[in-house]
Amino acid sequence: MNHSKRHGEILRLLQEEGTITIAALAEKLGVSLETVRRDVKPLTNDGSVLKMHGAISLPSLAGEAPFERRMRENAEAKRAIARLVATTIQDGDSVMLDTGTTTSFLARELLGHRRLTVITNSSDIARTLATVNGNKVYMAGGELRSDSGAAFGASAIEFVSRFTVTHSVLSVGAVDAAIGIMDYNLDEAEFARMVLTRGARTVVVTDHTKFGRHGLVKVCDFKDFQELYTDHLPPRDVAAALEEAGVRVIVANGLREAAA
Known part of the structure; x- marks a missing residue:
């Protein structure tokens, strides 16, 4: 495959997957990492292409894309993260989940569990886990956002504040080494902040493409949660900040773990 044809193939893969790592791109194209980096540079x-830590995406995907499209981005990585987190949740546990693609994947991985109590603001998560296996599902009320089918605002925050759960699990939009966990929407950040206060165990789930991103709104400091599940070890600056805060980092690929 020559240089110009590879450019076309790179753009085609990005249209299908939204975001793709340099390593995965090299494997799909059957070329070296050096060749991919050289091909990506003019794009x-x-x-034509937005570069981030270890990956590339289409410019239209910068920030928060519509929920359905985000569900297709890095789906394999998000599914691996969700599968690993699901193994730490037991039948009969109580779980609070905010809206997000990785938490939606987690809901699907929890379909084999029984008698869960689930609190969420996501209609997707509520639909997935309600009425099966003896689960109890409580959904926060309020106006549903058209892009994600999730409820936000004062009523949603007040509703979830009534609960205390075993596991609070948060899906995030950006991880900034200097600032902490960030998001792109004020309502989502405020709801996420409340979720983190309701769990005996507090977990952040994110694929590696969120590392090094800078969102619009701060959600919390690294010290405000206990565990972070991801698919690749964070970059050095993020890893150092997490370690300093005492956050346990668990990597789904290969089940590697970096314990702070």
Whole structure:
């Protein structure tokens, strides 16, 4: 495959997957990492492709894309993270989940569990886990957002504040080494902040493409949660900040673990 054909193939893969790592791109194209980086450079220079830590995406996917499209981005990685987190949740446990693609994947991985008590603001998560295996599902009320089918605002926050659960699990939009966990929407950040206060165990789930991103709104400091599940070890600056805060980092690929 020559240089120009690879450019076309890179753009085709991005249309299908939204975001893709450099390593995965090299494997799919059957070329070296060095060749991929060389091919990607002119695409990033002319604005066709957005470069981030260890991955590339289409410019239209910067920030928060519509929920359905985000569910397709890095789906394999998110599913691996969700599968690992699901193994730490037992039948009969109580779980609070905010809206997010990785938490939606987690809901699907929890379909084999029984007698869960689930509190969420996500209609997708509520539909997935309600009426099966003896689960109890409580959904926060309020106006549903058209892009994600999730409820936000004062009534949703007040509703979940009534509960105390075994596990609080948060899906995030950006992880900034200097600031902490961030999001792109004020309502989502405020709801997420409340979720973190309701669990005996507090967990953040995120694929590696969120590392090094800078959102619009701060959700919390790294010290405000206990565990972070991801698919690749964080970059050095993020890893150092997590370690300093005492956060346990668990990596789904290969089940590697970095304990702070």
